[in-house]
Amino acid sequence: MTKIKSLADLRKKKEEFEQKLKLRETSINPENYVQIKVGMATSGIASGAKEVMDYLIEELGKRGIDAVVTQTGDMGYCFAEPTIEVKRPNEDPIVFGYVDTKKADEIIEKYIKNGELVEGIIPVNYETIDE
Numbered sequence: 001m002t003k004i005k006s007l008a009d010l011r012k013k014k015e016e017f018e019q020k021l022k023l024r025e026t027s028i029n030p031e032n033y034v035q036i037k038v039g040m041a042t043s044g045i046a047s048g049a050k051e052v053m054d055y056l057i058e059e060l061g062k063r064g065i066d067a068v069v070t071q072t073g074d075m076g077y078c079f080a081e082p083t084i085e086v087k088r089p090n091e092d093p094i095v096f097g098y099v100d101t102k103k104a105d106e107i108i109e110k111y112i113k114n115g116e117l118v119e120g121i122i123p124v125n126y127e128t129i130d131e
Contacts, residue, residue, distance in 0.1 A: 047081035
């Protein structure tokens, strides 16, 4: 993160944050953006979810990727914290576990940019009843 050394730097930062906030709050079609939820329950925070969330916000902005990053509560995968759910436009969401900043970088570069699956996906567990 860059240091603010002047009033001009502060104004620039304010403008950047206002743009991000506007996108988050007034987006008419959020499904057109990459949506990322970071599990920020107690176990997630203790495992480093805050650092992962900060990293994602900063790196997505630097790379010019339109994304909405939000925090959520317990996703039910405490064994794999920190966890994030990534939903690319018009696709089903995927949950990644054991995410640190290195894994987050790989998710951005491979999955978010190119749709290429990476290690760390937590499979969805569900049962169907055949009648």
